[in-house]
Amino acid sequence: MTTMERPIVISVGTRPEIIKMAPVHGELRRRGLPVAWVHTGQHREMAQPLYEFFGIEPEHEVILKRSNGSLAHLNALLLERLGEIFDAVQPSAVLVHGDTTSTLASAQAAFYQGVPIGHVEAGLRTFNHREPFPEEMNRELTARLAHWHFAPTSKAAANLRHEGVPDQGVHTVGNTAVDAALAGTARVEALLGQGRSVLPAELDALRTGLRYAGWKLITVTAHRRENWGEGIGNIARSVADLLRAHPDLAVVWPVHGNPAVSDAVYAELGPLVHELEGRLTLCPPLDYPALLWCLRNSTLALTDSGGIQEEGAALSCPVLVLRNTTERPELIDAGAGLIVGTDRAHIVATVDGLLRQPAALQRMREAVNPFGDGTTARRIADVLQQDLGHSPAAEPRSVEHA
Numbered sequence: 336m337t338t339m340e341r342p343i344v345i346s347v348g349t350r351p352e353i354i355k356m357a358p359v360h361g362e363l364r365r366r367g368l369p370v371a372w373v374h375t376g377q378h379r380e381m382a383q384p385l386y387e388f389f390g391i392e393p394e395h396e397v398i399l400k401r402s403n404g405s406l407a408h409l410n411a412l413l414l415e416r417l418g419e420i421f422d423a424v425q426p427s428a429v430l431v432h433g434d435t436t437s438t439l440a441s442a443q444a445a446f447y448q449g450v451p452i453g454h455v456e457a458g459l460r461t462f463n464h465r466e467p468f469p470e471e472m473n474r475e476l477t478a479r480l481a482h483w484h485f486a487p488t489s490k491a492a493a494n495l496r497h498e499g500v501p502d503q504g505v506h507t508v509g510n511t512a513v514d515a516a517l518a519g520t521a522r523v524e525a526l527l528g529q530g531r532s533v534l535p536a537e538l539d540a541l542r543t544g545l546r547y548a549g550w551k552l553i554t555v556t557a558h559r560r561e562n563w564g565e566g567i568g569n570i571a572r573s574v575a576d577l578l579r580a581h582p583d584l585a586v587v588w589p590v591h592g593n594p595a596v597s598d599a600v601y602a603e604l605g606p607l608v609h610e611l612e613g614r615l616t617l618c619p620p621l622d623y624p625a626l627l628w629c630l631r632n633s634t635l636a637l638t639d640s641g642g643i644q645e646e647g648a649a650l651s652c653p654v655l656v657l658r659n660t661t662e663r664p665e666l667i668d669a670g671a672g673l674i675v676g677t678d679r680a681h682i683v684a685t686v687d688g689l690l691r692q693p694a695a696l697q698r699m700r701e702a703v704n705p706f707g708d709g710t711t712a713r714r715i716a717d718v719l720q721q722d723l724g725h726s727p728a729a730e731p732r733s734v735e736h737a
């Protein structure tokens with residue numbers, strides 16, 4: 336096989352990775368480049384609706400027989416199996432995303448085969464190896480292994496350069512989360528316009544309330560380990576306070592399946608659902624199109640998620656970050672979000688303040704999205720096409736961010 340015939344392999348497994356690599360997959364396919372998808376996640380059935388939404392059929396799947404839950408065991412199994420797959424597939428390049436154990440194992444397996452690695456969403460740092468663990472170290476180690484570093488912002492690019500990554504390997508391209516969110520929202524709105532059902536029944540009351548009663552919507556999500564226990568309880572209590580104080584407020588909270596999260600949320604808020612007559616929706620995690628619809632129609636998002644910070648900025652939905660830190664400081668610098676942590680009184684005061692000052696809220700909605708303009712996948716494909724010997728469809732461009 337010539338380099339041009341060997342596929343560019345995308346190796347990912349979790350929900351955010353699939354969402355963020357789907358635009359790259361779509362763009363490589365649109366250009367007629369050979370591309371293969373390796374699913375490394377544990378629960379393929381959970382990923383299936385996403386694959387259907389994006390029209391992706393993974394060519395390969397890593398099925399792991401784990402005998403214990405340790406990271407070392409997971410890494411070893413992934414490394415061995417991915418080595419076998421890459422050996423059979425002979426990729427011209429392997430693309431990995433972000434910071435998971437499978438990101439690092441995919442990069443290692445590609446490195447052992449002498450295959451160049453492209454790291455998408457490179458350069459995010461908290462500068463604390465324990466927070467998030469092991470993700471922060473996975474980010475650094477993947478940077479050591481990668482050939483192409485696709486940094487979402489100039490800040491992320493600067494982080495890489497400070498670590499000695501050669502300048503010519505760093506491409507500031509924006510974040511593919513924006514590509515996915517903009518294209519996905521357009522599709523959701525088109526489908527709704529045709530009267531097709533995109534939203535689950537759980538959101539019906541909410542839709543009616545937004546349309547006819549003038550409710551303002553807040554989307555809430557929380558899943559991070561650091562917020563388990565007290566943090567989640569505080570967030571839930573602040574949501575109850577806000578709903579009681581603002582009769583025109585509605586909240587949708589897709590509750591993460593982990594009992595460390597769901598038990599606390601339902602204990603605090605479950606009894607309120609009936610009392611609030613449709614203004615509080617607690618539901619299982621939403622399919623991606625429904626989540627996009629929620630953000631698009633929300634006045635605010637309260638979240639500890641990374642992806643939702645980027646999607647909020649893309650969809651003009653101001654984001655309050657339920658953490659004490661973020662590896663996406665650009666959101667705050669751009670004025671599109673605020674760090675609020677998990678203190679009940681502080682969350683309530685911040686949301687109250689914003690609801691009472693529409694001009695401040697409007698400024699946040701109008702902030703320039705620091706994560707790009709939805710053309711990140713094109714920029715990534717330009718670089719790969721040029722470096723792998725195809726004539727580029729367009730000149731690679733770089734995005735400069737504040």
Ligand SMILES: CC(=O)N[C@@H]1[C@@H](OP(=O)(O)OP(=O)(O)OC[C@H]2O[C@@H](n3ccc(=O)[nH]c3=O)[C@H](O)[C@@H]2O)O[C@H](CO)[C@@H](O)[C@@H]1O
Pocket residue numbers: 349350351352354433434435467470556558589619620621622623624626627639640641642643646
């Ligand atoms: C420890 C840590 O920091 N880990 C991070 C975490 O990333 P995250 O915080 O972005 O993850 P989530 O919030 O789970 O996912 C977000 C995506 O899911 C969509 N979504 C959400 C709720 C829902 O009901 N339905 C949906 O469709 C949503 O639109 C968005 O695109 O895991 C990644 C690898 O797993 C890591 O790389 C990343 O560092």
